[in-house]
Amino acid sequence: MPITWTDQQDNVDWTEMETLYRVAPLGNKSADLLRTVFTNSRYKFFAYDEKGLVAAGRALSDGADCSYICDVAVMPEHQGTGIGREMVSRLVEASRGHKKIILYSVPGKEGFYRKLGFMRLLTAMAIFANQAEAIEKGHLGDA
Template sequence: MSPIKIDVNDLTYKINPDLSTIDWTYVCELFDKVDWRTRVEADIEAAFRRSSWTLFIYKEDQLIAFGRTIDDGRYYAILADIIVDPDFQGNGLGKYLVNTLNEKLGDNYHFVNLTAAPGKGDFYKSLGWKKQSTCYIWPQGPKQKRLHTEPDPEEPTA
């Protein structure tokens, strides 16, 4: 299915909006739509409330993309939950999210990281991001281990 083509000038961009106006049920539906781990409304709202920057993109009243940053104010910052509705991918929204959130962080940090969804690495590389060789993950389950880690030749296989 081809993405829905849109005029980016017809969109509404909300940076750090009043989070009480966000439809958290639909935010969770977008996580499901991109096949990410299921989110609980209250938990994802709490996570966004603790974020340093949030960005939501709407086409009319429909939420079609969002992202956020998490940081300690000095050393480490993370771009997180960069989500574009698959029906609207290919319109530059992911690029806009990543670039805008990164600009909001500024040059104040020693490390700015993000975790790419499987298959999205080339997208981030096209924006100038580099694959980090020293980053590790503590997998929170078999799916996360399978999707986000390299095979360990010393680990027995099932």
């Protein structure tokens, strides 16, 4: 199956994107929320096969100092095929020239990103809207 890549979101079906994020699994994010966050992201890529959307990812960037790669999602049937690696590579390449490229991973996927050159950020801190849930899912800890 050939994969088609684009950085344009004009033809994105946001309901299809909502399904992608739910099954990837990256959580329940509404079509409206996804439209907002992708629209406000400097870099974004979408991958399609003949059936539809199979992957998406984005990076928030200030254009010089920091680019933050987030929301990399791949349909389960396409995971392990190199599409996720290609998505991250495209986002890293788009972010070249920034002093730092930061990536937020779901728990358990850190090894995948290590293979792509990312290292653990020892000083990262966060405040989540639902702190208890973030602790339960392994996103936050006391350290």
